[in-house]
Amino acid sequence: METKFYITITLKTHKGLESFAKFFIGNNRYRALDIFKQLKGSHNVSEKNILYFDFIETEKGLPLNLDFITCTLNQLAENCRIITKELFISENFESS
Template identity: 50%
Template sequence: MESTFYIQFNVKTQEGLQSYGRFDIGNDSEAAAKIFHQLKGSPDVNEHNFLSLELMETVKGLPVNLQIISCTLDELAYNCRVISKEVFNQANIKLP
């Protein structure tokens, strides 16, 4: 079974972290890491952060957290643009 990668979006609520979205970003670990490293945010995640993004890998059907960053609402908007652009490029640009 092949690993797949995705970026999960979380928001802090009174009940704890709630996942509210995700971008599937393929099965190439290098491409997934490249996308995640382009994102704005801080790796210093703590209880005061309200928004976070997690780079996840599915291994044998189970989710594995690879990295997490916290971000502001403005950074989240920027990050959605970056991820959408990169996913579009991966799907539409075929290198020889």
């Protein structure tokens, strides 16, 4: 089974943390990490943070959280734009 990389978006609610989006960003560790590093946000977490992006690797079906950032609503929009653009480039202009 091959390694897969994902970015998930999680929202803090009154029930706890709820993941509401998951992007498959490929099987190439370096490309996936490059995409994640472009995202806007901060590693500084406080109780005020409500939005999180997690960088996840799955191998043999088991998830491993490699990194995370927290962000504002405006950064959420920008991050979704970055991910979509990078996935479009990967799927249409880069050879596997």
